[in-house]
Amino acid sequence: MAAIAAGWASMIFVFATFGAWFQAFMVPRAPIQPPTKVRVGKLSQFAEIGVYEDYKKDNIWIISLEEDGTQRVVALSTICTHLGCIPNWLPGAGIFKCPCHGSGYRMNGVNFEGPAPRPLERYALSVDDSGVLIVDKSRVFRKELSQWNDSNAFLPVA
Structure with a gap:
């Protein structure tokens, strides 16, 4: 039972990390432009x-x-x-x-x-x-x- 819980926890961690990386890649960081x-x-x-x-x-x-x-x-x-x-x-x-x-x-x-x-x-x-x-x-x-x-x-x- 502990092995199954550890496996699920590892999968959740991997998907969460991949999701954060994917979002960072897909949403560009736009620099704040000073007023003209x-x-x-x-x-x-x-x-x-x-x-x-x-x-x-x-x-x-x-x-x-x-x-x-x-x-x-x-x-x-x-x-x-x-x-x-x-x-x-x-x-x-x-x-x-x-x-x-x-x-x-x-x-x-x-x-x-x-x-x-x-x-x-x-x-x-x-x-x-x-x-x-x-x-x-x-x-x-x-x-x-x-x-x-x-x-x-x-x-x-x-």
């Missing part, structure tokens, strides 16, 4: 020219700069265009410097040294009904494709 739209505050918070690193964890730098004769706010990607490392902002030098292979970017995102093949990408910007600045990381603008002057690639500071 990030609320970063009121436009007036970025009135002073400079680099705002508050959203670096979201792969966004908010930059307030003088460009084409007007002050603009842009959202730069923090991803180096060489191999995908995260450059650091060096305020004393006024540049972004990639720690992996030495690529350098000016405050506006244009590459000027190192192996980076192109400037940093810019994200789309908009302002919602309550006046909050929204960065849309699903919409990317590239300088070499002449997209930086698209009206969604920056916001003028009033």
Whole structure:
């Protein structure tokens, strides 16, 4: 009788283990995707020219700069265009410097040294009904494709 009970217990264990493995195989583990739209505050918070690193964890730098004769706010990607490392902002030098292979970017995102093949990408910007600045990381603008002057690639500071 004990042998029969042990046999049944072994069979139940084998089927339960096989069932768990089968379920793990059939149900893929989908990674949790971060949101593509990030609320970063009121436009007036970025009135002073400079680099705002508050959203670096979201792969966004908010930059307030003088460009084409007007002050603009842009959202730069923090991803180096060489191999995908995260450059650091060096305020004393006024540049972004990639720690992996030495690529350098000016405050506006244009590459000027190192192996980076192109400037940093810019994200789309908009302002919602309550006046909050929204960065849309699903919409990317590239300088070499002449997209930086698209009206969604920056916001003028009033």
